[in-house]
Amino acid sequence: MLPNAPVVKPASDDWTVPQDWEAYRPEDHAVWDTLFARQCALLPGRVAPQFLAGLDVLRLSRPGIPDFAELSERLMARTGWQVVAVPGLVPEDVFFEHLANRRFVAGRFIRRRDQLDYLQEPDVFHDVFGHVPLLADPVFADYMQAYGEGGLRSIKFGMLDRLARLYWYTVEFGLIATEEGLRIYGAGIVSSFGETRYALESDVPERLPFELMRVMRTPYRIDDFQERYFVIPDFGTLLRATRDTDFAPVYGALRGLGDY
Template identity: 70%
Template sequence: MASDRQQRPEGASEDWTIAQGWEDYSAADHAMWDRLFARQAKMLPGRAAPEFLAGLDILRLSKPGIPNFDELNERLMKATGWQVVAVPGLVPDDVFFDHLANRRFVSGNFIRTPEQLDYLQEPDIFHDVFGHVPLLANPVFADYMESYGKGGQRSLAYGGLDNLARLYWYTVEFGLIDTADGLRIYGAGIVSSYGESRFALDDPSPHRIGFDLERLMQTEYRIDDYQQSYFVIDSFEQLLDRTLRTDFAPLYAKLAGAAAHSTDSLLPEDRIFTRGTQDYARSRAVAA
């Protein structure tokens, strides 16, 4: 939800928040949420991390219709001290980080149209709330997100924003986790996407690589299609511990002089879960 946009929209507060306007949603808006929810809820058991599925239950997101943030926040605050706040779209980086550092997750308050069922460029309330918020009910992941926000505030002074954005992308948005029952998805960009929920686990095309903080922060990513590589954490505790114990300042300095790894790269030191064929990416390139 961060961007380089700097002009605060009319009607937004100093922190860029707005009223959710729950009473303004139409019957069609609520029906779209229900349609998206039913489709994902049916396919995610056995695919999504147990912590994500538990969050759906804790927050009672299966209740019909678009969640009312006032009701949702009562349950979320009780679980981990987080809350969801509505914003009018992408917000500046410093605003985004400040909200995360103070346990506030920013969410768009609009929902996609039927024509945007499977893809839209700017995240809507389904992506933000269904995709992100269930894991905020998990204490360890909730701490990671707060830590990320505080780290983001520090990154602005070190010129490390691009590298830190890759950490968010490959964990919060498109992360996989290794469990006793096999790989599972937890990134919001995957769990909220019908197509990528299947692709990320089942398709032979992408690489699936063990989590390594420096390697990940040096790797480019796709914003226009399914990922060519996914990074796999061993646990949410590993993710939190690795980021809390790292002094990012020298890491930013090191990465500033290093070339980025391509989205389909494999390195000799990588811990490889799946060596992908990259057939999907090649077929898309030919089609273009």
Template identity: 70%
Template structure:
């Protein structure tokens, strides 16, 4: 694991790099109040991410560790699955050590330092979400042993990256893939297109996802405590076995048992399914 951690070498970032960070930060911090979960907004303040420029990971880790025992380290890019899970299980968050170009403000395929730090790290200052991320890392190691990684990856995608939470009388965004994107921050809450479905672990694990477009479905949790308890209190081995006997679901599919907060316009063109292994 330690072999994948590299020096951040904060001095290698250029003035333009810091301008890109500040541009993205200003845009998202103005857009997210009233849209993002309260814990995310609080995390921005607790970790002093508004200081300007790409954060220096040593100082950021000191502030974060004081809150929940997590720290942020630089990695050269995507790390192997087992390394990633071991890092999360040890309360270490790996962050990319580059930032997008000015012409990539609205979309970047590979996660950069803005996605990783602005998108993920604020919630790591929340004690319950911090515990969830550690539990996910420990669960990832077990999933590798069980050959169930594709199913568990869906849990990360639909919570850590693209999750919604119900609070303050409405829906709020918390997934890093949403809060770091101006377009999806609006789309996830305001578009009539996607389905927004109450969190159900088995149903989520059956649902495929796409990485190159806005989401067709978002899963809504009631609280981070619900997410943590679902992870800690579930025996995943028999759940993986059961999911393996059931039909996979397309992102736009709607089940009769789904608790829909809003039903997307595209759902009328997709097949409405009943719970069935076929």
């Protein structure tokens, strides 16, 4: 699909479409291979070890853009997750419903060669390379499912915008403290050549310890490298602070508090 094609609701109720793997051109696969090789060279020593451990689920029988059917088979065997194709951004409740059922929705189009470094909407490289390896980690896999359930609940509380910040500062732009040092794990960083180094090495952004209330009170920017990152000690701590915490009182407290 073309990146700029208008997104119309597909016939399926859950917004999924066939990936149509056969329709990719050799150039599409070549763009994937270029991005893949570039990030694989950059990430060791910079990314969470769980991400590197999950990377081989992406090494399928054919090079190029992964076939979601084969990828899902691999992922299903590890953590029970699947990858399904959608035409672009989907409504929030649809997105959460998929996550709650351990289905990750991914765009199927890939950027052009003149967009290797920057793209406004997520393409298949961001969605699959950025997000799928950690879905092969059992603890992170559970976090993503819980987030989907929590997302559906946040809508009822009218707190979706606050909960979205949690996704942003963990799943997309999270940092993790390991014994070997600070590492990236958020998909928005991991899939970006420039932000991988910036997030770890630049003196410009703030790096704050993860604290649930602080995260949910912090707006974010979508048009440039982040001004701040939140650092978790480990995925288990993230899971306990979210899945195992009732957000009803958290949302109650947030109502009386402003943003940072």
